[in-house]
Amino acid sequence: MLFSVGAGDVAKPLHTSTRTSNSILNAIVVSGPTASGKTPLALALAERHGANAAEIVNFDSVQLYRDFDLGTAKPSPAELARVPHHLIGVADAAAPWTAGEYARRARPIVADILRRGKTPILVGGTGFYLRALLQGLSLLPASSSDMRRRLATRPRLYELLRRLDPEAARRIAPADREKIIRALEVRLLTRRPMAEAWRQAPPEPSTAIRPLKLALRPDRAALYARIDRRAAMMFSGGIQEETRRLLARYPADLRIWIAHGYKQACDIVLRGAPEAQALAEAQQEQRRYAKRQWTWLRSDPGYLWLDGFGDDPAIQQAAVNQIKAALYPPVD
Numbered sequence: 001m002l003f004s005v006g007a008g009d010v011a012k013p014l015h016t017s018t019r020t021s022n023s024i025l026n027a028i029v030v031s032g033p034t035a036s037g038k039t040p041l042a043l044a045l046a047e048r049h050g051a052n053a054a055e056i057v058n059f060d061s062v063q064l065y066r067d068f069d070l071g072t073a074k075p076s077p078a079e080l081a082r083v084p085h086h087l088i089g090v091a092d093a094a095a096p097w098t099a100g101e102y103a104r105r106a107r108p109i110v111a112d113i114l115r116r117g118k119t120p121i122l123v124g125g126t127g128f129y130l131r132a133l134l135q136g137l138s139l140l141p142a143s144s145s146d147m148r149r150r151l152a153t154r155p156r157l158y159e160l161l162r163r164l165d166p167e168a169a170r171r172i173a174p175a176d177r178e179k180i181i182r183a184l185e186v187r188l189l190t191r192r193p194m195a196e197a198w199r200q201a202p203p204e205p206s207t208a209i210r211p212l213k214l215a216l217r218p219d220r221a222a223l224y225a226r227i228d229r230r231a232a233m234m235f236s237g238g239i240q241e242e243t244r245r246l247l248a249r250y251p252a253d254l255r256i257w258i259a260h261g262y263k264q265a266c267d268i269v270l271r272g273a274p275e276a277q278a279l280a281e282a283q284q285e286q287r288r289y290a291k292r293q294w295t296w297l298r299s300d301p302g303y304l305w306l307d308g309f310g311d312d313p314a315i316q317q318a319a320v321n322q323i324k325a326a327l328y329p330p331v332d
Contacts, residue, residue, distance in 0.1 A: 025212045025326065027110065027120045028054075030310070030319075031297060032216030033290035034125055034260075035227045037310025039075050041216065042123040044316040045323075046083040055084040055113050057106060059124030059133065062259045064091040064102070067246055070239040071261035073230070086113075093256040095145045098182065103132035104142065110209055122211065127296040134211065136203035141189040143182070151181050152253075160184060165193040178255050212326050214319055215303040216310050217294075224287050226309075231261065231283045235275060239265045260286045 030042045046054040058064065062072045066089040074088055086109050091097050097105075110133070113120040122130065131137075151157065157180050162169040168183040183194050190197045218226075243265035250256065257266050264282040267273035297303055304322045308315040 025210050026114060027122060027209050027211040028323065029122045029130065029211045029213040030216075031123075031125060031127070031130070031213065031303070032218075032306075032310065033223060033293040033297075034073075034286055035230050035290070036216040036218055036223060037312070037315075038123050038125065038216065039079060039310070041214075041306075041310030041316055041319060042121050043075075043079060043082055044310075044313075045319060046121055048316075048320060049119060052084075052118070054119040054121050055086065056121045056123055057110060057113070058085065058087040059102070059106070059122055059126055059129045061097075061099075061102070061124075061126040061129055062256070063088050063124070064097060065093045065256055066090065067249070068093060068242075068256060068259070068262070070234055070237055070242045071259060071265065093250050093254055095143075095148075096178070096255045098143055099129050099132040100137045100140060101143055102129045103137060106133050107206060107209075114208065120209070125293050127293070127300075134206055134209055136205045140186050140194075140197055140201060144185060144189065147185055147188065148181055151184055152177075157181065157184065161187075164188075168194045212323060213300070213303045214322060215297045215305055216315070217305045217307050218309045222309075223290060227286045227290060228283045231279060231286055234261050235265075235279050235282070240268050240275075244269050260289060 028045060030038050030045070032038050042056050046056060060072070062068065063074050064087055065072070069089075075085065080088070087102075087106060090105075110120045110122075122133070124130065154160065157177065158169065158172075158174045161172070161180050161184055165183055165187045168187075172179045172183060174180075186192075186194045186197050190200075192200065239261055243262060247266075247269065252266060252270060257263060261282050263285070264273070264278035267281075268275055268278050304326070306315050306318055306322070308318075310316070
């Protein structure tokens with residue numbers, strides 16, 4: 001159930017069966033580019049929702065992983081204590097999740113939140129993971145960690161893919177090792193090329209999750225300045241030390257090490273890159289990532305836009321107003 005806003009902005013539960021057709025909405029999405037303030041906005045909405053009436057479900061693809069903290073901008077322990085959170089720090093970076101694996105794990109969590117009469121607030125910036133959750137992906141076999149490990153040890157994987165699935169090889173860059181391994185995994189598990197496997201197992205959209213989708217759109221120059229400051233804080237806060245410590249447990253060829261910030265920290269730790277150069281590259285990479293996130297969000301007409309940062313009380317109130325307007329449209 002979503003919440004209504006009455007006098008004095010006091011939040012109270014809304015039982016969907018008693019309102020207009022828009023009241024079938026039963027979840028909230030909070031998205032936006034990196035560093036736009038998604039976490040503070042989600043916390044504010046959850047707390048306005050009423051005591052213990054909402055729970056947050058992460059759809060950021062790197063916050064899923066345990067141990068990797070400084071470079072992923074996870075909510076702080078104090079923030080995690082304010083509202084129940086799900087799917088933060090739960091996955092093993094040595095066995096990376098696909099978007100399909102994320103959806104398989106997230107759907108029962110969201111269903112349980114709804115079953116308990118609470119509102120799931122889906123928060124993150126990995127649009128493909130949210131799409132997998134809401135719209136479904138082709139029902140391909142789940143990732144097999146044993147098979148992936150065996151494939152990862154084989155040389156000339158791209159040549160193997162070209163032989164076993166030429167169509168997939170044409171669509172995948174020779175350097176994209178993760179996608180090559182996944183395509184080979186599907187080919188070996190299903191005994192079909194990936195395209196044929198997709199056709200045989202079409203997506204199954206979720207009918208249980210009906211979200212109101214909000215996206216943050218702060219001023220671009222202000223966002224880029226905030227991205228630069230946050231990256232500088234990561235490097236001054238010890239991401240190199242965290243990287244050095246984690247490399248002893250997680251091999252450098254894992255996908256997690258190409259995540260923003262960690263890639264450049266590895267350059268410092270493993271290759272002796274100058275810190276100033278690594279920081280500048282991390283800042284540029286994160287600005288480019290923000291631009292790609294905006295492009296993805298604009299491609300979805302279902303988002304309602306909030307022109308500011310999520311930690312701005314005025315934007316938080318604007319989000320409440322958007323929810324109220326969606327639930328209670330004016331009657332002609």
